[in-house]
Amino acid sequence: MEKIRAFFWYCSGADTETLKKCPTDSNKYVGIGATIFFTGIFAALAAAYAFYTVFDNAWAATGLGLLWGVMIFNLDRYIVSGMRKRNRGFQELKIALPRILLAVMISVVIAKPLELKIFEKEINGELALMEQEAFARQKEVISDQFVAQKAALQAEIAVLKEEINQKAAKRDELARIAQQEADGTGGTGKRNPGPIYQIKKADAEQMEAELNELRANNNRLITQKEQMLATLAADEQQKISDLKLAAMDGPAARLEALDRLSQQSTAIWYANLFVLLLFIVVETSPIIVKLISQKGPYDYELEKKEYQHEASFYEDRAALHDEIKKKSEAMAEREKNFVEERLNIKLDQT
Known part of the structure; x- marks a missing residue:
């Protein structure tokens, strides 16, 4: 159970060492990580089906589907991990808005192949009509x-x-x-x-x-x-x-068939819409959760670590500035002494 929890913590993009100190935030990040993980699984399945309709090869479709799922998983993890809770509602909303838009776009990309699979029987019938x-x-x-x-x-x-x-x-x-x-x-x-x-x-x-x-x-x-x-x-x-009956079985033909079915049937149009909305909710939920939740112990611990790193940076920069200043003063002193020595030599010669 601990390994599963640690895995979902990793999926959420959270710092596991910091999160171990904040047990009250554990479940929140387990839920966020699980959502991101299963979104990656759905993305892999959707991409595998889409690639299978293109290449008609199970191995190629599986490999490319896994690659796509990993990419979507990593992108979702990056989107969520990049958010910080500061208790500044409007500023956080401005920061989250591009991430939400990106999540919506990802939802559309994931949902469409799964819609094609869900309505596969109806689409096959429409494809036969389109071929005729x-x-x-x-x-x-x-x-x-x-x-x-x-x-x-x-x-x-x-x-x-x-x-x-x-x-x-x-x-x-x-x-x-x-x-x-x-x-x-x-x-x-x-x-x-x-x-x-x-x-x-x-x-x-x-x-x-x-x-x-x-x-x-x-x-x-x-x-x-x-x-x-x-x-x-x-x-x-x-x-x-x-003439030969042209086979229509590619992704473009299936998308056209689904569009025709949506125009012909209100039920399919609504079902199509609800599937898309479901994926939008799933994809954006980790961002929404982080946006609407209160600032918790993990956020304070993370902020403290970041502040320590920031303070250390400024201290190092100040020390470096002092060191450079001392070296500059030493060089100026040596230059001054050198000039005075030269003047004294010239005076002695005269």
Whole structure:
């Protein structure tokens, strides 16, 4: 039990020798150290899962996850150990604010991979839907490449067919006029297949010949263009068949899937928020505890040690200053004596 307590003291960043003299503060720093330790564990687990989705290798993910957890543990320990209790509320809050902001940022980094793991089943379903959507977009892009060519060929076929229809309509009209001339219901109004009828019949036969020629030529062109359409359709189908369903399993895709799920489901949005808030509370709690707690025996002992070091520093500096001053005075005295000796020599010489 003593070893566990000492370990959590170390995790809290406290000076263990000083803390042993202050048993009333022991539990507070055990709690702070345990929070920092378990935050590092959660960070390692979250990072290991995140790295596994990237490298798909358990050993690499474990090693990098442990490295990340140790880094977060050391950073949290440094953040908390750097705070000092001075019973100066506003100044302590100003000092703690950057640390709180940093802790919040760390919370977001730790929470996000764990959120991905918590909602893994829902995310996998959304990823399958995203894969289908991406596949449909790829098919649409391929189809768009053939739209213009297919539309042009279909328009040309429609023009050729319309030419045949228009020629057939003219043929039918001339045949009708000739028939009316023959039965007396039109034209001259006489029922007599005379010269006028023969002329109109010849016009109708001429139009029939032109229609047959046009139909033969246009049908040949229509067949060619329909074959071109069939070739384009086959090329399009081949390109679509060559498409493969892109696997979406990376961290970016999972984050996008979680974001989509949060927008679609209020329950998932709130659950996502509460997980994040939980980690923010856990990450910032050691700082908040040190900020709102009263100054205890450990803080006084620590302040006394720091004051002793500070006083020793000033004493050493004062002693060094006196020593330098004495050396300067001695040097000045020697310089003065030297000058006087030189003057005396010159006076004796004169």
